[in-house]
Amino acid sequence: MLEQAVFTIILVYLLIVQLFNARLMKPMIETLGRSRVYDQTIKSAWGLCLLLLALVFLFQVPPEAVGLGFAPTEGNLRAWQFFFLTSVLISALIAFYLLVKTSPGLRRRLRPYYELEIERLLLPQTIQEARAWGAVSWTAGVTEEFIFRGVLLYTVTLWVDVSPPMLALIGGTLFGLAHAYQGVRGILVTGLVGWGLGYLYVAMGILWPVMVVHALLDLIAGPIHVVDSETD
Structure with missing residues (x-):
């Protein structure tokens, strides 16, 4: 009961702060x-993230219950199928990120999709800021997935018994609300992305591939508004 209350209070506080x-x-x-x-x-x-990780060990929560396994459960064919699909997705995102980073023309074509006021304020504008954005992206990928997929979905299961798709939907909804600073469109987009990432997680049972996907999605946005040549 204490475990349930502590995780819930921290996560509710996080959502309110956001x-x-x-x-x-x-x-x-x-x-x-x-x-x-x-x-x-x-x-x-x-x-x-470190506070929640400490609480996971304090309450002796099995690491696998919050997604901290290395591979899907042996013999779970569906989980391994999703693991393979996620690996393909990661490869595609890496290739696309490299194209975005090296192609001024592609960045120009993508800019209309990143034209919200908060996006123009938040996304890097200079090469130096773009380098710092790399740390932001990997931080978001690792910490937000652990918080909003690993710990949050585990906490939800302490309260209610729902199907994996519904669990992913709940997580996506709360993830979208946590990005309220991006406006209504941002809530909808991040909520949809959060649902997709949550579905991958509950299907595989492990977080690290989802962390990589999340980080790559943020990395792709990094160079969009960076002008590094007269023709860009």
């Missing part, structure tokens, strides 16, 4: 600058 941060994000970026906001985001994300 909703309030929605109003603070723009003035924070305008006042502190993107680099400082990136740095603060990385520190706070890892701090919360």
Whole structure:
């Protein structure tokens, strides 16, 4: 019961803080600058992630229950099939990221899809900021998946018994709300992405491939608004 209450309180607090941060994000970026906001985001994300990881071990939660396994369960054909599909997706995303990073023309074609005010404020504008964005992307991939897929979905199962697709949907909805600073469109897009990532997780039972997919999706957005030549 204590375990259930502690995880729930922390996650509810996180969601409330994220909703309030929605109003603070723009003035924070305008006042502190993107680099400082990136740095603060990385520190706070890892701090919360380490706190939850410590609680996982304190309450003796099986690592596999929060996605900290290395491979799908032996003999689970469906999980291995999704693992293979996720591996293919990762390969495709890596190739696409390299194209985006090296092709000014592709970046120009993608910019209209990243034109929300908060995206233009948050995404890097210079090569130096783009390098820092790499750390933000991997931090988001690892910490957000552990928090919103591993720990959050585990906490949901402590309260209710739902099917894996419904569990993924609940996680996606809360993930979208946690990105309220991106506006209504951002909530819908991140919620849909969160549902997809959650479905991959519950299908495989492991988090690290989903962490890689998440990080690559953020990395792809990094170079979009970076102008590194006169023709870009």
